[in-house]
Amino acid sequence: MHHKAFSALLLGAIALGGCTTTGSGTGAVEPGGAPVSFAWKSTDGGTTGTMSATLGDGKSFSGPYLEITRQARNEDFSPMWSGWQFGWNDWGGWQPFPAAEYTTLYSGRVVANLQSPDAQHMRCRFQLNDPASGMGGGGQGKCQLDSGRSVDAVFPNG
Secondary structure, three states: OHHHHHHHHHHHHHHHHOOOEEEEEEEEEEOOOEEEEEEEEEOOOOOEEEEEEEEOOOOEEEEEEEEEEEEEEHHHHHHHHOOOOOOOOOOOOOOOOOOOOEEEEEEEEEEEEEEOOOOOEEEEEEEEOOHHHHHHHOEEEEEEEOOOOEEEEEEOOO
């Protein structure tokens, strides 16, 4: 029985590990409103990955992004279930609480550090619309260039 459970867990982990998600976004450099196009790629559902940005003049930036998350021990939530069904999944709109040892809490805040081939930098911060969906759930935010100019960015729900 343990062998079957382990096999199922292993197959699930392999399936999740092989899932690549991608998306895009748009933006505008301020001042001036010059267009910016964004693209992102993730192998973990959108919480970490790589991002690229291309300015209207063709200058490109790329680098890592990540959603800020936190781990909470499920045993810390035990007092919350007293007298109720485990996990709040019967409380409209709440996701089922996993029975795993730890739960990931998604902040919905994403940061990125992008660099151009000529070593110029762009740093970004975004707020996600659906934090548990990662970048795939869409969001919006700002980036800052070395020059001090800023970029307003929007990522649609993908």
